[in-house]
Each structure stands twice: as structure tokens, then as C-alpha cells.
Amino acid sequence: MEYRRTTVRDMRRSNRSVILTGIYRDGPLSRQELSVRTSLSAASVSNLVTELIAEGVVEEAGSVESEGGRPRVLLRVAREFRYVVGAEVGETRVRVELFDLAMNVLATVDHPIETPEPEVVVKHVLEGLASVLGSSGVQASTVLGVGVAVFGIVDAEAVVHAQTLGWDAVPFGQMLAEGTDIPILVDNGANTLGQAEMWFGAGRGATDAVVALVGSGVGAALVTGGSSYRGTRSSAGEWGHTTIMYGGRGCRCGAQGCLEAYVGAEDVLDRYHQAGGELSTSDEEAAFAELLAAAETSEVAATIVADTIGYLSAGFANLVNLVNPERIVLGGWAGLLLGERYLPRLRAEVGRHALRQPYSQVSIVLCELGRDAVALGAATLPILRLLQDGGVLPPSKVPAG
Structure with a gap:
């Protein structure tokens, strides 16, 4: 077994992840609150927050009074730093929604389906993606990723096993990725609903x-x-x-x-x-x-x-x-x-x-979060990756424009 030594860069990214996750999940928060919640020193929090603000990931969101001192500046994730797409694959429809990072819905499209065959579902997800981007004016290069919620078991390679529908080791993630350069993330619909309810509901x-x-x-x-x-x-x-x-x-x-x-x-x-x-x-x-x-x-x-x-x-x-x-x-x-x-x-x-x-x-x-929270939950998949990476964006395959 090979062991990889933790570097200073690794620690810095991990600390950025802790701070960014705290701001996103529980914010707006002040620097002082972040220091208490994360057990990081005030200096470390200040330095990393300064980085995140300079990169456009985090922004100031007003201030609150403090006891005996200057007002504390609150921080939040910048909602238009990037965008995310969530898709819910149901047995009778495919719903695709576009969100900003505050999870405001910017565009929605529904495609009814008679039989959820893999090729049909992929076609409607990709058409829905093009539709919500086109109607909103959001550029593909600013989309963090597309989270897709499906039925059945989803393994680490986004291969889907949906026994009830006859999906036997369907390379669903790969099929979607062949139609777009935006990163694709796939999970079971119950898991995406669960993540949404745990985060926001x-x-x-x-x-x-x-x-x-x-x-x-x-x-x-x-x-x-x-x-x-x-x-x-x-x-x-x-x-x-x-x-x-x-x-x-x-x-x-x-x-x-x-x-x-x-x-x-x-x-x-x-x-x-x-x-x-x-x-x-x-x-x-x-x-x-x-x-x-x-x-x-x-x-x-x-x-x-x-x-x-x-x-x-x-x-x-x-x-x-x-x-x-x-x-x-x-x-x-x-x-x-x-x-x-x-x-x-x-x-x-x-x-x-x-x-x-x-x-x-x-x-x-x-x-x-209502009856349509599965697509919202799917959209948290690329956000989770952003938080885990400390706000560092992956290399984009999507042309700017």
C-alpha cells in the first residue's frame, strides 16, 4: 500500500473546505464565528477568507452589531459565482432545473416520458440542459456541473443498476458525458432528496x-x-x-x-x-x-x-x-x-x-422542500464537490463564451 504525505497545500485546501462549507451550510457567518466553529486561528480564517473573496467565491453580506466592539461583517457564498443544474429522472418525466448557488431556481423544463429507456432519458436530460441554459442566458462555462438523480443503485463510475426497470449496468454517466462537456454527477434519487433535506430542510x-x-x-x-x-x-x-x-x-x-x-x-x-x-x-x-x-x-x-x-x-x-x-x-x-x-x-x-x-x-x-425537491437535491452534487475542493474549480472543458 502506498501512503501519500499530506502537504501544506493539502492542509490549506482542507481548511478552505471547512470554512467554505461552514459559510454555505450555516451562513451568513462572521470571521469570528468561523474561527469558533472551525477551531482555526483568527489569523488563518482571515487569510483564507481574504483568498476566497479575492477569487469571487465568497462575498460580504452586511454586518451585525457585536458586544463592545466594531460591527462584525457577515460572509456568504456568492450566489452568481457559478451555477448548477439538477435533473430528476422519474418514471413518467424528466425534470431539469438551473440554480444559482443560493439555490434560487432560474429555469425549469419538464419532459414527459412513456417508458424510461436509458437512451430516451439521456436525450431528454441533454435537451433539458440546453433548454434551461438557452432560456436563462447562463453560459455553459459558468456551470459547475449537472447533478442527475436516478432510480436504482449507482456505483462509483455512475453505472446504474435499476432492476425494477430493467436497467442492468447501464453506463449512464458516460452516456450523458458524451453529449456535454459540463461535468456530470449521478446519484440515487433518495440520496439526493436526503442531501437536500439535510442541508436546507x-x-x-x-x-x-x-x-x-x-x-x-x-x-x-x-x-x-x-x-x-x-x-x-x-x-x-x-x-x-x-x-x-x-x-x-x-x-x-x-x-x-x-x-x-x-x-x-x-x-x-x-x-x-x-x-x-x-x-x-x-x-x-x-x-x-x-x-x-x-x-x-x-x-x-x-x-x-x-x-x-x-x-x-x-x-x-x-x-x-x-x-x-x-x-x-x-x-x-x-x-x-x-x-x-x-x-x-x-x-x-x-x-x-x-x-x-x-x-x-x-x-x-x-x-x-416540497414534492419536487429531488432535482434540487441533485443540484447539490456539484456544490458538494466545490465545497470539498475548498472552492477550487476543476479545469474546464467548456469553451468560454
């Missing part, structure tokens, strides 16, 4: 959390000690494919009794139809909302909804007992539709299934 302040995504499919992002837990080969978090009922309903992955086969929106609607229920629309999101509304007056709908809450609560209880999180955040479009109506009931049901001690230590809350 309901997960803030927690160090051990689970962010659950319930839509057509089901997944989860696991956070332990403040860091994402990925497992040996990045497949941790496939919570939707844990077995909730031995020998139960067939799942799209080919197994039987998976949690997704009972709480994923597609399967909830299928259970309703099999029970004789009828809906006025074939649109999945609209149909799911209609089913929840029908539970107020229809015994069949009420039974399906009650069973869904029961299965989801059992899935949450398994997380409580196994992971012992301090917070579970329920997100995804179907999760939010369900949680907005039935969160107190869901919490009570989790308490019936979970061990008392870990249940007493967990809070169960709704995603704060």
Missing part, C-alpha cells in the same frame, strides 16, 4: 437520520454521524426492497413481499383496483390524491389507505429498531400526499410496532 440539525422517498417506488437515504451511509458498493438505502410480508405481493424487482409492493403509489393503486375500486383518471399522482380523498366516504378506499399506513408504519418501525435515527423525514410526492393527511396516525402506528426506547428518541416529520 427538515433534516437540518440532525446527525443520525433517515430521509424516506415514497413515490411510484420507495427508497431511503441513511445519514449517520452527519455523513451519508452508502454501504460497501453504494447500494445501502434500498429500503423499498426489504421484505415486509413473507410470500406476499410480487414486486417489480422480482421478489415477493417487498415494502414497495405495498406502499409504492403504483402498487397502492393496483391494490385498490383489485379490491373493486374505480378512479376517474389514469394519471398516477392525480389518481393517488383521488384515492386519499375517497377514503373519507368509501369503505374500500378507507381500507386500502389504512392498510397502506399500516405497512408504511411497519417499515418505519423497522428503521427505528435497526438504525435508531433521531429523525425520520417522509418525502416523495406520494409520501407527502399521505403524510399531509395522516401524519399523526402514522406516528401512532409506528409506536405500536417499534421498541419503546428507540421510538421515544425519534421524531417523524414531513419533507420541507
